[in-house]
Amino acid sequence: QNIRRLVLGNWKMHGELAANAQLLSAIRSGWNQSSNAAACDVGVCVPFPYLSQAESALHGSDIAWGAQDISRFDKGAYTGEVSGTMLADFGCRYVLVGHSERRSMHAESSDVVADKAKAALAAGLTPVVCIGESLEERESGRFLDVIHAQLAPVLALGSEAVSRMVLAYEPVWAIGTGKTASPEQAQEVHAAIRAALVAVKCPGVRILYGGSVKAANAATLFAQADIDGGLIGGAALVADEFLRIAEAG
Numbered sequence: 001q002n003i004r005r006l007v008l009g010n011w012k013m014h015g016e017l018a019a020n021a022q023l024l025s026a027i028r029s030g031w032n033q034s035s036n037a038a039a040c041d042v043g044v045c046v047p048f049p050y051l052s053q054a055e056s057a058l059h060g061s062d063i064a065w066g067a068q069d070i071s072r073f074d075k076g077a078y079t080g081e082v083s084g085t086m087l088a089d090f091g092c093r094y095v096l097v098g099h100s101e102r103r104s105m106h107a108e109s110s111d112v113v114a115d116k117a118k119a120a121l122a123a124g125l126t127p128v129v130c131i132g133e134s135l136e137e138r139e140s141g142r143f144l145d146v147i148h149a150q151l152a153p154v155l156a157l158g159s160e161a162v163s164r165m166v167l168a169y170e171p172v173w174a175i176g177t178g179k180t181a182s183p184e185q186a187q188e189v190h191a192a193i194r195a196a197l198v199a200v201k202c203p204g205v206r207i208l209y210g211g212s213v214k215a216a217n218a219a220t221l222f223a224q225a226d227i228d229g230g231l232i233g234g235a236a237l238v239a240d241e242f243l244r245i246a247e248a249g
């Protein structure tokens with residue numbers, strides 16, 4: 001099947017006003033001139049304080065913006081949390097949920113991740129649900145069990161919900177390490193995720209690959225049958241590199 005590609009930047013905790021302005025404007029004008037804009041969606045997930053800046057800089061362009069986390073609650077006494085309604089107020093389309101850095105540093109369980117995905121959908125946002133195994137889990141050979149366990153509470157939200165999500169496979173051992181999964185290693189996991197999606201009647205949900213994607217390896221990864229685009233960290237901070245990845249999308 002022909003699934004529309006998505007290349008999404010994850011700025012993580014990088015950025016400052018002046019540099020962001022340059023980056024956003026370079027991405028906007030570069031993508032505006034691209035012939036690939038008809039085939040691939042592009043977006044950037046920025047730190048919360050810069051959502052307003054992203055909205056002003058990207059409004060009216062083909063580039064969407066979003067956040068890197070969301071509260072599972074809609075409002076209330078949750079100091080430091082940001083709700084889906086608030087993200088929607090700033091024009092966000094996407095929100096990352098369950099990135100491995102949040103799972104490991106903020107103890108987010110797969111149940112919490114599913115709650116966050118649900119909160120995003122309730123606010124009209126597209127959750128990008130991140131899953132992936134650690135190096136130890138990869139080496140033990142039980143990485144597909146880990147992937148299925150991470151997916152289970154998300155798939156339990158039901159087909160209608162799942163059909164409005166994006167999934168991202170990010171092997172933890174490939175994140176920011178310069179070690180990318182080989183296209184074959186990535187495809188093996190993507191095919192397993194696709195089968196799980198087919199089983200809940202959501203075959204067209206996009207499955208992004210993330211983990212040290214750069215312009216030099218993007219095309220080979222995106223050529224795999226079940227890789228529908230990428231979640232890009234470090235390489236999303238350099239306009240030219242990010243645009244070249246989007247060109248490969």
Ligand code: G2H
Nearest residue numbers: 175176211212232233234
């Ligand atoms: C994985 C990825 C983006 P990087 O975390 O989510 O980052 O491309 O820097 O490995």
